[in-house]
Amino acid sequence: MPSNPRSTVQEEAAQTSTSRKTSRIVRLAVIASLILLGLSGVGAWILLKEKSAGATQNTTSSNETNGSASVESSSPAPTPSGTVNNNLQTSEPPKKAATRATPVATTSGKWFIILGSYPKAESNKANERLNFIRGRGYDARIVDSDDYPNLKGGLWVVVMGPFARNEAEGIKNKMRSIVPDAYAKSGW
Numbered sequence: 001m002p003s004n005p006r007s008t009v010q011e012e013a014a015q016t017s018t019s020r021k022t023s024r025i026v027r028l029a030v031i032a033s034l035i036l037l038g039l040s041g042v043g044a045w046i047l048l049k050e051k052s053a054g055a056t057q058n059t060t061s062s063n064e065t066n067g068s069a070s071v072e073s074s075s076p077a078p079t080p081s082g083t084v085n086n087n088l089q090t091s092e093p094p095k096k097a098a099t100r101a102t103p104v105a106t107t108s109g110k111w112f113i114i115l116g117s118y119p120k121a122e123s124n125k126a127n128e129r130l131n132f133i134r135g136r137g138y139d140a141r142i143v144d145s146d147d148y149p150n151l152k153g154g155l156w157v158v159v160m161g162p163f164a165r166n167e168a169e170g171i172k173n174k175m176r177s178i179v180p181d182a183y184a185k186s187g188w
Helices: 005-056 120-135 165-175
Strands: 111-119 141-144 155-163 183-186
Touching (some): 111 165, 155 165
Antiparallel strands (some): 111 183
16 A cells, blocks of 8 residues: 555646646647648649649730631630530640650641541540540640531540641641541631
8 A cells, every 4th residue: 555645646647637738739739730731732732723724824826807816725715605524635745755746836827637526425535536646745635616617516626736738738647647537627
């Protein structure tokens, strides 16, 4: 039997108090860590969002009065109905590094190289074709055919361009080794 029962009770109370303080400190440390992780994640998301937004806003335009039209060079024109199809991969860079010199679209050209066209309900097929082309080192994108008067409406179209007509013909011939049914067509 302990000689002084009061000191044992005081020791237990001190240990309990210390244990509570330690427990409180651990809880605060865990909460602070979670808050920091959350803030880091939000910060990374904001940086990546701004970076990708900057990449998709690369547009080239010219004056309508001189016969040219505005064309987006890295993402499709917005759909007139205002709907968004989040399944389309219109602005992602190629997964592999480009091994070929990809022709650069011109601001004065009106001709696309059509590499595939798919009904709007088959956006997955358009994405497959886009990935196929990009996987071979060529820069292509998906456009909404409703935005171009010379293209049949209601389709997602995998294209390169626009280019001047003679340039489009040369690129079409080169692309036929990859997509045998590729053809050149004026979008306007």
